[in-house]
Amino acid sequence: MPRTALRICPLCEATCGLALTIDGTEVTAARGDRDDVFSHGFICPKGASFGAVDSDPDRLRAPLVRKDGELREAGWEEAFDAVAAGLRAVADRHGPHAVGVVLGNPNVHTVAGGLYPPVLLAALGTRSLFTASTVDQMPKHVSSGLLFGDANAIPVPDLDRTDHLLLIGANPLESNGSLCTAPDFPGRLKALRARGGTLTVVDPRRTRTAKLADRHVAIRPGTDALLLAAMVHVLYEEDLVDLGDLAPHVLGVDEVRASVRDFTPEAVAAVCDVEAGVTRALARELAAAPTAAVYGRIGSCTVPHGTLASWLVDVLNILTGNLDRPGGALFPQAATDRTPRPAGPGRGFALGRWASRVGGHPEAKGELPLSALAEEIDTATGPGTGTPVRALITIAANPVLSAPDGDRLDKALDSLDFMVSVDPYLGETSRHADVVLPPPPPAQSPHHDFAFNTLAVRNQVRYTRPAVPLEPGRMAETEILARLTLAATGRHGTDPATVDAMVIEQTLGKSVRDPHSPVHGRDPGDLAARLTGENGPERRLDLMLRLGPYGDGFGARPDGLTLERLLAHPHGIDLGPLRPRLPQPLKTRSGKVELLPEPIAGDLPRLRQALAERPAGLVLVGRRHLRSNNSWMHNIPALTGGSNRCTLHVHPDDAGRLGVSAAQPVRVQGPGGEVTVPAEITDSVRPGVVSLPHGWGHDRPGTRQTHAATEPGVNVNQLLDGSLLDPLSGNAVLNGVPVKLVPLPATTTAAAAAPVPSP
Numbered sequence: 079m080p081r082t083a084l085r086i087c088p089l090c091e092a093t094c095g096l097a098l099t100i101d102g103t104e105v106t107a108a109r110g111d112r113d114d115v116f117s118h119g120f121i122c123p124k125g126a127s128f129g130a131v132d133s134d135p136d137r138l139r140a141p142l143v144r145k146d147g148e149l150r151e152a153g154w155e156e157a158f159d160a161v162a163a164g165l166r167a168v169a170d171r172h173g174p175h176a177v178g179v180v181l182g183n184p185n186v187h188t189v190a191g192g193l194y195p196p197v198l199l200a201a202l203g204t205r206s207l208f209t210a211s212t213v214d215q216m217p218k219h220v221s222s223g224l225l226f227g228d229a230n231a232i233p234v235p236d237l238d239r240t241d242h243l244l245l246i247g248a249n250p251l252e253s254n255g256s257l258c259t260a261p262d263f264p265g266r267l268k269a270l271r272a273r274g275g276t277l278t279v280v281d282p283r284r285t286r287t288a289k290l291a292d293r294h295v296a297i298r299p300g301t302d303a304l305l306l307a308a309m310v311h312v313l314y315e316e317d318l319v320d321l322g323d324l325a326p327h328v329l330g331v332d333e334v335r336a337s338v339r340d341f342t343p344e345a346v347a348a349v350c351d352v353e354a355g356v357t358r359a360l361a362r363e364l365a366a367a368p369t370a371a372v373y374g375r376i377g378s379c380t381v382p383h384g385t386l387a388s389w390l391v392d393v394l395n396i397l398t399g400n401l402d403r404p405g406g407a408l409f410p411q412a413a414t415d416r417t418p419r420p421a422g423p424g425r426g427f428a429l430g431r432w433a434s435r436v437g438g439h440p441e442a443k444g445e446l447p448l449s450a451l452a453e454e455i456d457t458a459t460g461p462g463t464g465t466p467v468r469a470l471i472t473i474a475a476n477p478v479l480s481a482p483d484g485d486r487l488d489k490a491l492d493s494l495d496f497m498v499s500v501d502p503y504l505g506e507t508s509r510h511a512d513v514v515l516p517p518p519p520p521a522q523s524p525h526h527d528f529a530f531n532t533l534a535v536r537n538q539v540r541y542t543r544p545a546v547p548l549e550p551g552r553m554a555e556t557e558i559l560a561r562l563t564l565a566a567t568g569r570h571g572t573d574p575a576t577v578d579a580m581v582i583e584q585t586l587g588k589s590v591r592d593p594h595s596p597v598h599g600r601d602p603g604d605l606a607a608r609l610t611g612e613n614g615p616e617r618r619l620d621l622m623l624r625l626g627p628y629g630d631g632f633g634a635r636p637d638g639l640t641l642e643r644l645l646a647h648p649h650g651i652d653l654g655p656l657r658p659r660l661p662q663p664l665k666t667r668s669g670k671v672e673l674l675p676e677p678i679a680g681d682l683p684r685l686r687q688a689l690a691e692r693p694a695g696l697v698l699v700g701r702r703h704l705r706s707n708n709s710w711m712h713n714i715p716a717l718t719g720g721s722n723r724c725t726l727h728v729h730p731d732d733a734g735r736l737g738v739s740a741a742q743p744v745r746v747q748g749p750g751g752e753v754t755v756p757a758e759i760t761d762s763v764r765p766g767v768v769s770l771p772h773g774w775g776h777d778r779p780g781t782r783q784t785h786a787a788t789e790p791g792v793n794v795n796q797l798l799d800g801s802l803l804d805p806l807s808g809n810a811v812l813n814g815v816p817v818k819l820v821p822l823p824a825t826t827t828a829a830a831a832a833p834v835p836s837p
């Protein structure tokens with residue numbers, strides 16, 4: 079008899095509740111859970127394909143260990159023996175920084191990724207940490223760190239109550255939203271318009287989101303910081319600055335006025351290709367709206383002035399009094415957040431506490447740029463001290479496709495002394511590993527959104543246990559990461575439960591000493607004994623919930639949250655709309671919002687220089703497709719084909735000028751390399767801009783993603799050489815990259831294309 083099980087979808091940031099139909103151990107259908115307190119039944123094609131994603135026959139079933147150059151199936155004991163030997167040899171010989179760690183995107187979509195990487199990193203003591211954040215949202219972390227003193231204090235647009243939304247470089251109709259967790263983002267945008275609100279979209283492409291907008295501004299890629307600075311200029315010039323209730327919490331309002339003096343709408347018009355009148359209208363509309371929110375995403379972050387653009391997004395929210403008020407942009411409060419401490423000065427946010435060895439890139443949030451991973455492996459000497467990365471741990475990461483210059487990284491990975499990948503697939507990156515540790519498919523894993531609940535448009539909490547028991551021979555990803563931590567740190571063979579016990583003991587030890595904690599002065603041993611849950615990860619979730627802002631404080635607030643209470647609410651618990659929280663979230667040294675932090679002021683001259691730039695030629699931007707997800711979902715037949723293809727979007731004017739016709743192969747040349755790809759002629763890109771999606775290029779030998787290999791596409795990141803970065807955050811520049819096009823004869827296939835001179 080088929081049964082139903084609930085499971086939060088891990089496939090994008092929207093975190094929809096799914097109702098899975100399960101026959102035996104197989105997921106035969108997935109629909110939206112209508113009773114889910116947050117998603118109310120919404121589902122997209124990826125969620126509807128949960129069963130196909132879960133049962134993909136190419137998923138690895140057992141660990142792989144390299145013997146005589148070949149990866150072969152092995153038992154878990156043997157695999158962890160190899161991990162312990164491989165990692166310890168490098169750490170003992172070359173020191174902790176010679177062991178690198180790469181954390182990829184799916185870590186924010188798993189319980190394991192939320193709980194164990196911090197323990198692993200603390201145990202390793204390595205500074206060689208690289209994550210997907212530096213090809214994504216690091217500029218936002220840096221600007222939040224500088225403005226609010228906390229890199230994770232990211233204001234979220236109050237989608238359901240705002241009167242005016244200004245959306246910059248985001249396409250939630252395809253992506254379903256990012257750094258703004260909102261199941262049915264499209265429906266929420268439609269509701270905004272239906273209640274008389276306005277939607278403005280700034281994007282070089284006329285996306286499905288742009289088509290929904292009242293106004294679409296097709297800006298020249300990479301120039302948003304100039305547009306936003308000009309909007310700030312207009313607010314001052316036309317006396318539209320009005321902080322309202324925020325005023326007592328903000329320092330630096332006059333300093334910002336002076337800092338944007340040069341950025342008049344007229345001065346930025348030619349660079350941005352946005353008429354001065356439009357820029358003024360954008361600023362006036364923002365100031366006039368009863369409530370408004372400015373929200374920027376990928377197109378505002380993965381550009382040369384990513385941190386400045388991210389900063390200006392919040393400067394606009396602040397100067398119009400929209401930060402921290404309903405209908406504006408607010409700080410969510412998740413159930414597993416730490417108990418809020420009383421407001422007051424904090425330790426502030428430090429940037430560049432150390433630098434990368436070869437390129438001298440400053441760390442941000444303890445991370446080095448993913449763009450610099452290859453050089454940290456393949457370059458023996460550099461201005462910094464220390465040794466190259468000789469061993470690598472990758473968890474849920476595929477940087478060979480997602481980071482700049484995969485060919486160089488490919489070679490670098492081959493030269494490592496040892497590499498271990500925690501990954502369900504033998505993919506472009508994991509194929510280099512000496513040991514691959516495959517996590518179980520999602521139906522066999524629990525789910526809770528540690529990260530996304532801190533970015534959600536409504537406070538709520540949900541937890542789903544595995545929908546299907548672990549298959550024989552499988553190991554939970556939580557246990558894989560606990561064992562990996564032990565193996566990497568010389569405690570191989572220890573019971574993995576000791577990792578959770580240690581975290582619980584340390585957390586409780588700190589809490590009972592903290593006068594602001596609800597458990598101040600209590601006995602940590604007694605508290606630990608009260609934790610419920612079937613296993614270590616569940617007890618840790620119980621601990622976080624009970625110590626959190628809605629928690630029962632182990633009896634201090636008897637009606638508060640516990641894991642038991644959450645389990646009694648399988649569709650989740652609604653914790654209400656976002657509420658104003660300032661000044662509590664601020665952790666700057668002043669205890670205020672610091673509107674013009676020194677590193678930002680120091681980067682403004684670079685933006686001033688950009689006023690004079692007039693890029694001739696074509697620039698490249700990316701795009702996402704609703705039925706795709708970064709680099710690992712092209713192996714699911716139900717999610718590929720149709721318009722989900724790796725083609726180069728070219729505007730008809732450019733196609734005419736260059737002699738490119740539909741479906742014709744075109745060689746695209748960038749600073750780091752070239753790819754050959756079929757053209758798709760469409761006026762959805764503005765003239766002067768071409769667009770290629772990322773995550774393709776599944777034609778490397780040694781992978782096992784059979785369906786993906788039949789339509790491999792090309793790796794857009796091969797056009798980059800990794801040298802283009804936003805200097806403050808180390809974020810890769812992935813959009814607005816200059817490229818050249820060479821049309822090739824229609825019969826040319828990508829593999830057979832021979833070099834021809836550039837025009």
Ligand SMILES: Nc1nc2c(c(=O)[nH]1)N[C@H]1C(S)=C(S)[C@@H](COP(=O)(O)OP(=O)(O)OC[C@H]3O[C@@H](n4cnc5c(=O)[nH]c(N)nc54)[C@H](O)[C@@H]3O)O[C@H]1N2
Pocket residue numbers: 181182183184188210213214376473474475476477479480481500501502503505517555700701707708709710771772773794795812
């Ligand atoms: N040109 C260009 N490049 C981009 C982007 C862009 O817009 N343009 N976007 C960037 C962004 S925003 C991001 S986040 C990065 C993403 O880049 P990565 O962080 O490298 O993420 P993915 O490409 O999604 O690859 C995820 C890996 O995790 C594995 N995986 C899937 N599920 C699980 C699981 O449950 N557990 C484990 N352990 N592994 C799992 C997959 O098999 C795959 O190997 O790409 C970036 N690259």
Ligand SMILES: Nc1nc2c(c(=O)[nH]1)N[C@H]1C(S)=C(S)[C@@H](COP(=O)(O)OP(=O)(O)OC[C@H]3O[C@@H](n4cnc5c(=O)[nH]c(N)nc54)[C@H](O)[C@@H]3O)O[C@H]1N2
Pocket residue numbers: 090091183214246247248249250252253254255256280281282283285297298299300301302375376377378381699700701702703704705706707708813814
């Ligand atoms: N279907 C699907 N959903 C996903 C993903 C996926 O791969 N597929 N990936 C997930 C991940 S990891 C993330 S981070 C999010 C990202 O979520 P979004 O930020 O919404 O990502 P995109 O859809 O790439 O939208 C970025 C938009 O920026 C535009 N753009 C490019 N350059 C510029 C510029 O210089 N200025 C401006 N103003 N716009 C520019 C592009 O044309 C594009 O439409 O999506 C997540 N959801």
Ligand code: SF4
Pocket residue numbers: 087088089090091092093094120121122123124125126254261262
């Ligand atoms: S929108 Fe995202 S979370 Fe919701 S069903 Fe689709 S992939 Fe899953």
Ligand SMILES: [Mo]
Pocket residue numbers: 183210214
């Ligand atoms: Mo991302």
